[in-house]
Every structure is written in C-alpha cells, then in structure tokens.
Amino acid sequence: MTLSIFIQNVMNALQWGSFYALIALGYSMVYGVLLLINFAHGDIFMVGAYIGFFISTFLLGAYGFQLPWKLSGGLVIFLTFLLTMALTAGVGVAIERVAYRPLRRKGVSRLYLVITALMVGLLLENGNLALLGASRRNFPELIPKVLYSVGGVNFSNTKIIVIIVTLLVFVFLQTVVLKTKWGMAMRAISYDRMAVPLMGVPVDTIIVMTFVLGSSMAAVAGILFAVSYPVLEPYMGALVGWKAFIAAVVGGIGEIRGAIAGGFILGFTEIFVATVFPSTFRDLIAFGVLLLILTLRPNGIFGIARRTKV
C-alpha cells in the first residue's frame, strides 16, 4: 500500500467513522438517560435524510414553486440543516411521547421498551415505503462537489465537511453535557433516575431534550450521508443504524466520547479490512474485531461498570 493510498483510506475511514459516530451519539445519549436501546434511531437517521431531501428540493424550487426571493447557495444549505434538524427532532420527540412515555409511566420492564423501539423502527421504514413508494430518490447536489488532489491523494470537499462537522458536533455535545445544567441533569439521571425529581428537576423535560439532541444529530448524519451518497431508500437506516449501535457499545454506551471513538474504530476497521481482504469479508472481519474488543472490555472503551442497585 503506497502512502497516498493509505492516506486516501484514512480519509474514507474518517468519513464513514463520522457517519457512525453521529448516529451512535443518539443511541448513546438516550441510553445514558433512559437505559433504553432506542432501536428506532437508525430509522430516525433515514427519516432525517428524507426530510432533508424534501426541504432542500423545496428550497431549490424543484416543485414548480418558486420562493418569492432568491436564496443563495449558502442559505439553502443552512436552512436545510436547520429545518431538517428541527423536524427530525420533532419526530424523535413524538416517538418518545407516543411510544415510550406511556410505557414508562406504567413502570413496565425495560425489555418491553426495547421491543417497542424495534417496532417503531419497522413502522418508520414501512410507513415511508407505504407513503413514498419503493422508488429511490436522488438527493440534490446541495453542496457542489469539489475534488482536490494533494500529492496523489484525491478527496472531495464533502469528505472534509463531514469530518469537520462531526468534530464540531462532538465539541458541542461535550460542552452541553459537561457545562450546562441540562447536561448535569442528564448525567445525574444516568446515575440515579429516582433521585432526580427530588432535586426539583423535571425528568420528562430532560428526556425530551435528550431526544431532541440525539435526533437532530441523526438528521445531520442523514443530510451529510445523502450529500455523500445521494441515493435514498426506506431501509437505508437499518444496517447503518445497527452498525452505529454496535459502535456506541464498543465505545462505551452512555458516553459521548465513547460514541465518537466507537464510530471511528468501526470506520477504520471496515475500510482497512476491505483494502486487504475481498470486500465480502468486510463486515465479517470488522465485527469480529469489535467482538474481540468487547470481550476484552465488556463495558466498552470509555464505559464504566454500572453499579447495580438492590
């Protein structure tokens, strides 16, 4: 492997790692607060990509409907991100309200919540299929592709954007969790949920905020993914979602740093396995490696063993 190919692969690994990391964040945050594995989260990523598709095509005037004023390219990008994040967050919160909260109120075992989450995921996939049909959609070229070539390494601007946005999201979420009172409440809930209302903290509000953050990050991932690989289909979130979930577990579920680390580890293993072995081996070996990591560190890289309470 020459150096330029190696660097090329590092770039690809960082890009895929970014997608996994952005989705893994949502799994991780919701788990941290609710101890719920929100299996619908991969499909929220898909919903985010679709919402991004409709908003960007609308803003670009693809529906024979012209906005009364002309939007600059930058503004279209900005508005697409903003509106998509807001609407996807709305979807995440709605799922929490309709599917998870009533069960939580009844104090049912977490197992039922996880199964409900799986069903919600299937509902989103098949709801999309029923509403929009099986045809794939082409995401518009929201960010015009520019190709750079530096010392024999070829890369596009979208790759760089994906990586930078992921790092910004990481810094933003770390700040929220470590420096704000909402983040403090989220950490407190993950330690002892029963004691949190005793502090005068509205637990449901914190849970809603967690879903807002997780779902809007899935929306960011959805748009970035669609910009890089502009074909949308209803099941696009299923496999990526599963992989991101595994990334979250490998990093240590419930930890922001864990989600990021796990995402990048998965990205690197996948890409580099594929450079050495036939591509059909990719997932087999990648997950074998992750299994090995979990065997050595069952709580994940940044995870700590949860104190079990009597």
Next chain:
Amino acid sequence: MLLCVEDLRVGYGPIEALHGITFGVREGEIVTLIGANGAGKSTTLMSIMRLPPPEAPVYHSGKMIFEGRDLTQFSPHHVVSRLGISLVPEGRRIFGNLTVWENLKIAAYAHEDRQEIQKKTKRIFGLFPRLEERRHQAADTLSGGEQQMLSVARAMMTGGRMMLLDEPSMGLAPFLMYELFHVLKEINQQGTTILLVEQNARIALKYAHRGYVLETGNILLEGDARELAKDEKVKKAYLGE
C-alpha cells in the same frame, strides 16, 4: 397543620402497603415516624413526594394536604420546587458521578434567584465545612458520613419549608449520628419543619417533638416524643428495654 395526611391508602401492585394512616405535622415541628422494617415508613415518605412507581407506591385513596394544597395534584419535581418539600432518601442517593459542588448545583436547578442560592450555599457550607473542602471531588469518593451530609445539604438547597428524612442514621457511626441529628436540630431551628423516619427509635424520640408508631401499614400509637419513649409497648418493641 402544615402537612395533613388523612386515611391514606397506597399500594404496590395488588398489595396495599398503607391501610388508611392519619397523621399531621405542625409548622416548626420535628415529627418522627418509628416502626420496624416493612411497617410502611419509607412508603409514607415516597407517597408524600409523589414519586412514581415501581420504586414508589401507587396512590389509592385518602388525603395529603400541604398548606391547604392537595399533594395528589402535584408531580414530584413540583412538590420539590413549588412547595419546598425535600426528601433525604434512604441510602443517600447522591449522584456519585457528579462532584460535590455539582450535586448542590443540581439541587438548585429550579431556583432562579442567584442571591438566594448564594445565601443557601453559605448556610450549607457553614453547617458542613467538610463539603466545602471537598467540593471539587467526585461525590462517590466521599465517606459514608460525608455522603449523608451531602444528601442533607442537597435537600436544604432544594427546599426549606419542610424536610423529610428516610433513615438518616443508617450506617453511621454513633458519633456521626449525633453530629447529624445536631445539625438537623439546627436546620429545624432555622425554620424548616422536619418529618423523620427512623428505625433507631431512641435517637429519633430524643430529638423529635412528637412521634407516631407505625406497624404494618397502620398507625399504632401517637403522642409527645418524651411520652412515647416512656410507653411500655414502645420500650419493649423499639427501644429494646
């Protein structure tokens, strides 16, 4: 009466845990509920705080009135933030992953008034200088006694009208226990009404003004704390004399 509980019935699933208990706490008092394991003491406190199942019981019937307001209409965080009732839960339940200072800050979550928070912080650190020394330490590195102090300090931060305590003496060495009760007395004298649940009836009756004896979900006896301490049945069953 500041807090008035009348014919309260609550349960866990199909099992009724309190069979219609009636008691009251006057403004400025220290009142204790004593009784054996499983008598319903913690259940009573969790009902007042309106904590959700499955840890806490489900409300069936009866009245819980605080300052003329029906507690059943409040969610747990509003019982704390709007009514000023706080609970020091059994087993301390401090947030071990937060620092001592963050534990106090989260207890001030619903407070907007910065000056008020500063005043309370000063009072808390006045009573518990050890917590000030260790404010940047993760709370799970504190000793058991310090964790109990932190739990009380948090309750002081959230509320002020009334403090409920669930077995605060549990697991404390005798001298720490007396130190804690001394502080509780001081908190009471500064204007916080206290409802105290204890298995250690001796110390509870020593510091309380009045007491109730709870047995399997029913109030068995009530009266002045000193009178109760002299009662033959109480002596035999709870004081080991």
